[in-house]
Amino acid sequence: MEEVKLWRDKRERDMYDSFADLYAIIKTTEKLEKAYVRDLVSSSEYEAECLKLIAQFRTLHSALRGTVPSLERFAEAYRLDAPAAINRLLVSGVPATVEHRSAAISSGGGSSASAAAVAECVQHFITAMDSVKLNMIAVDQVHPLLSDLSTSLAKLGNGLLPSDFEGRTKVRDWLARLAKMGASDELTEQQARQLHFDLESSYNAFMAALPNSGKSDALLISYDLEAQLLIETTMLLMYIL
Missing domain, CATH: 1.20.120.1130 (Vps28 C-terminal domain)
Known part of the structure; x- marks a missing residue:
């Protein structure tokens, strides 16, 4: 049985590799958001990982703008149910801990x-x-x-x-x-x-x-x-x- 390849050349292979990386970042961010809400990770651990994911997303998303103009469409095409990740990566752009850090200032x-x-x-x-x-x-x-x-x-x-x-x-x-x-x-x-x-x-x-x-x-x-x-x-x- 002949093997079917997704790509025809190195350029297409790199593109699909980038798609896989983007998919992984979105999935990981969604799981991280849920873990934070459920108090399964500490605030410091969450913030460090979230900042890293946001930085990785910005770098990759910038490189893929020509092929992935809409993150929402990408998520829909690959059946990604990740509303929290899309909000964190695309809309907010900062960890939830940074958004809600007011206790030290107001106390x-x-x-x-x-x-x-x-x-x-x-x-x-x-x-x-x-x-x-x-x-x-x-x-x-x-x-x-x-x-x-x-x-x-x-x-x-x-x-x-x-x-x-x-x-x-x-x-x-x-x-x-x-x-x-x-x-x-x-x-x-x-x-x-x-x-x-x-x-x-x-x-x-x-x-x-x-x-x-x-x-x-x-x-x-x-x-x-x-x-x-x-x-x-x-x-x-x-x-x-």
């Missing part, structure tokens, strides 16, 4: 942790907005910045921000949109303008939601970062001219 004695978390959020907001202003609008330029911002907002938790803070939702929506594009794709002028508007409005809402002490620290950080960016931009222009 007593967490003022220094709160200040550090606020500083991180301010830094990522300003970096993302300035990058869009400087026309750094390729997906592989924008996505890491928004991912960092999403992670920092999740770390802040609900201790200082309301649980329904719209900025979190807007950033997650943009991450989901970018995940469906190719790494070298660029935002259109209209998309870039909308992204900057969403970031700016979210940043203003973020500042308005902070208590007075946190707001003062955040404003100082904001001024320092903007001054630093102005200096760096001026030096770059002097070098070019």
